[in-house]
Amino acid sequence: MKNYYSIKCQFLAYSFMISLCLQNCTHSTSLQSIEDSQANTQQLILIGKTLVSKQGHKVSLIQEQRKLQASVIENLPQGFSRSYLAPVIVNPVLNLSLASVNNTEWQKSHTHIINDQVYITRLGLLGGGKRGEETKKIQYPLHEAVIKWDKNQIQQLLNSDIDINLKNEEGDTFLHLAIKQIKILLNKRLAELGIHIIDIENMDRTSLQYLSIEAIKKDYVQEVADLLLPLQEKLALDLNACNNKRKTPLHIASGQGHKELVKLLLQLGADTHKKNKDDNTPLHLAAAYGYPSIVKLLIKKGADINAKNTDDDTPLHLAAAYGYPSIVKLLIKKGADINAKNTDDDTPLHLAAVYGYPSIVKLLIKKGADINAKDKDDDTPLHLAAAYGYPSIVKLLIEKGADVNAKGEDGQSPLHLAAGRGHINVIELLLEKGANINIKEKGGGLPVHFAAVNGNLEVLKLLLQKGADINAKTKEGPSLLGFSAAFGHLEIVDFLLEKGAEIHDGYCTGIYEAAACGHLEIVKLLLKRGLDVNAKDKNGWTLLHWATQEGQVEMVGLLLARGADIHAQNIEGSSALHITSQGWHTEIVKLLLDKGADVNVKNKSGVVPLHAASEGGNIETIKLLLERVAEVNANEETGYTPLDCATQKGHTEVAKLLLEKGADIHVKDEVSQSALHWAVLKGRVGVVKLLLEQGADIQAKNIDGETSFHWACQKGHLEVAKLLIQNGADINAKDKYGKTPIDIARQKKYKALEEMLLGTIS
Structure with a gap:
């Protein structure tokens, strides 16, 4: 709002038509008066000690030469540069037209009146500056x-x-x-x-x-x-x-x-x-x-009385939101729409409930407000009162017929919201009034899950005492223990374990997320209470996989010390070394290698850690893997090499390092595409240049007879195409369908590329 x-x-308001006369200026600087007979003169008004125009502007005496002119007889002190202040005496009785004296250096200078001073500035000298501009706002x-x-x-x-x-x-x-x-x-x-x-x-x-x-x-x-x-x-x-x-x-x-x-x-x-x-x-x-x-x-x-502002709030909305019962009563009496909705579909009752004004809530209900009206999130006033912790309003709404188990758009009930925010008095009241303690929101979460996520031990104890299931899970799997572990609530984890919560609850991702988030004390406690250090989630990831992915060095050290299997593979066959090599966690890569991880281990797709590192682009990790004798030309099942990974991602320095360490620039994958094909396909100008310098075959063709130049035209990479032409690419090469690069550019409607190619031919 x-x-x-x-x-x-x-x-x-003002106006004060007075013409004036300036006399006896000191420092030998004066403005000479002339009879008020010229056609385009501007009348001035004396306001206090300030000259203003009739339009109210402080006057620059030379605003426009044809409208108001002034002559300055110069005899200024030595050393005068840009400006000079001189007192002026104003006679408010006489009319005055100010005329210029031609052929003086000061003909185009500006004269401003500030209080009782004439301010002369040379900003307009020789045509420079803005005529008549004001000196300040x-x-x-x-x-x-x-x-x-x-x-x-x-x-x-x-x-x-x-x-x-x-x-x-x-x-x-x-x-x-x-x-x-x-x-x-x-x-x-x-x-x-x-x-x-x-x-x-x-x-x-x-x-x-x-x-x-x-x-x-x-x-x-x-x-x-x-x-x-x-x-x-x-x-x-x-x-x-x-x-x-x-x-x-x-x-x-x-x-x-x-x-x-x-x-x-x-x-x-x-x-x-x-x-x-x-x-x-x-x-x-x-x-x-x-x-x-x-x-x-x-x-x-x-x-x-029902006018709406940009938020569609009426005066009644605002009076209810800001807590003025006498105004609410008055507006309703005079015909205000009690159930009017704003842009959030809030009624005045929603606003009185969310801001905590029980007297206004009572008044609105008495006058016929819809007690179960829903806003754009399908929340009722009871949802809002419960969420913000107003037990008196919650009680009043329920007693007047509010649905205690109403669900919002996401399926959350007032009890979910109160539990999530820790309003224990509201929770007790809702349960007393018949709220369903095991009501589920769309994701299968119970109010007790919300309490666990938000780390409110007292609320969690109350809900368990009232019958909530300690091992209840959401649709995605996490239990109370999993949520508490994932969010780092050590005290709640300890309490749940004391109360018999299951540690080995299948695929509880929350426990693994505790390792990913680096919650050392929680993981230590779980391991102490019997958690298998090599337990796997539904995707086959161990605690070690999770910790390595997020770069949790201390957690990795703890898990290895507790016997974590360094060779454990997930359902894709990837080890912890695969996972961490793709990121920027060189320290963990070294730790795993020092503990005996296989540097050339392959997953089910034939990918080795060097593939992952080359795709990720961490050159320090790549250097470390190569030092530990990683196979630089390792092929995964499609023939893809680490060099292909680096070129496709545009990692020029990585590609350069791999070539220096013996990567084969001519090796092709299962569809006969080389590293140059991949670099061109992705428009990696820097990598293309490097590969050409290192002797890549610019005329090499894949199984469809396409050269890298065909691919440049296929994707519309103009700069890459220019680079290939400069290095001898065959502009007339045909693929197995008889198409040349220019045919492809024309078909794809890359006009600039087509024109460049036609220019090359001619």
Whole structure:
């Protein structure tokens, strides 16, 4: 759920038509006045000590040469380089047109007014830079006056001709800022009294404290009203202006709890249906931030009580989620849809349950909320209350008819969720109310499995005490012991073993995963309690296989010390040495070889550890295997060599090492493909280059009469094709079907490759 707060929209006012005269500038720098007779001059306004245009911009006196011109009589101090500051005296009585003096070095320079200073910069000299660019990001004068809460200056500006709806960089008008500033001033005043604005809603309306606070608030609001009412009469004020977050002043006032400001804005005609960037209306914000009096005002003025934001939350969703029962009651009374669903298919009851508000849950049920409504995960409010551990809400829901054994999309019941998160009070309550202790989710998991996975011993004890099966398994095989071992819960493993849990439970992968994860103490305990160190899972993997695959050096050492069979093979005939050679675990490879592992052992497919290492690309492991006399040209059952493995995977350095150690570059597999065929097939440019340098036969053909060049065209490898041509590939070679490489490129529609080949022929 999103947090909806922040409001900026437009309201700015000013104008102050004054033309001016600059006199007696010090440091011999002056601006000369000329009669106001030129056609395209721009009138300026004096705001405090700052010159602004009628549009509200601080003025660069040379913004555009034809619109506003200035002459600078230069007599600057020695050493002046890029800029110079000089005081200027402004006479607000006279009109002034500023004209340039031609043929001076400063004709194109920029002059900015900052406070009471003339700022001259040479950024525009000789045409460089941007004419009239502002020296820094600024607020408009009216915005600045509001931020300072200078009421005299604000009034002066509002009485002028300036556009009151100008926006700052955040899109705020002066009215946005005024509302924010009132909040700051009010909070500061209340803080001095030790009060937070949200507390006001819960105060005794007849107390002296409440009445005093209301008086303070009304004083501030009256100040804003005094500013706005005259503007509204002029029809100049845009009450519904939106800032960059699409918030209107009414959004800001509603979300910040300014009841009096909300009342004022509504009286002036503010639109209650406007939505911000999250599609929240002012009513959404008032409901979310807990302002029932504002909710009443907005509803009275016709606010859409069932409006939805981008998450499809209604004001009732937000009031329920943020825990405001009085607002929930009010919204329902005024016709809010009690079973409305958001984008997650959550009803207000779901949200009250998940965030733990029993009074709101009770209220919603009383008013007719669907107690077994399901969200997009098919979870009911009871699922959520159980998952987040709210026993009072769980009890209330069940007593009002919630299905205690309802299943979510994944088949999990409220008891599964409570067990998984360790909410023992909720578990006891669910069991007391008839929850099925042996209910299964889609994977066959029981609530007790969830407790084991999450390592909650007390919950597990409770469930076993209530009749859960200590040896129950999921569809995939793991038992409680397996889950506990896999997740490293030593205390639970010890407890289960004490209670007689079966260690030899067939294909319990969890125990093997304990070895893979390096849970030394758990494996030691299991071995001590009778686990066979050479036990195999359903795929024939021993603890040693699992530990070597994950690079668990200490675990491998432990298992070997406890008598693990170093030659044990899985159902594919692979030993632990096969498994670890494919990874990056050279230290384990060395350990296994030192303990007597056969360096040239073959699995059922004829693969030796060097095949696995060459495919994996760990050059250090390959060096070690070769040092231990691994057969460099070993063939697996399809004739595939370690060099073929390396070339197909693109391991150039490995291929180079194998060739240096005697790998046969010309050997072919069962379909007569060489290492060059494989490298080209996979587009391995670096390996192709290496093989050609080492004398690979570029014209060699496979059983279909295809050269490596045919394969380059078959796969569209343009760079490889270029390399083969450069090294003498026969562009006209035909396969057994009579097709040349260019025929294949054309058939495959590799246009760039075809054009390259045609260019070669011509």
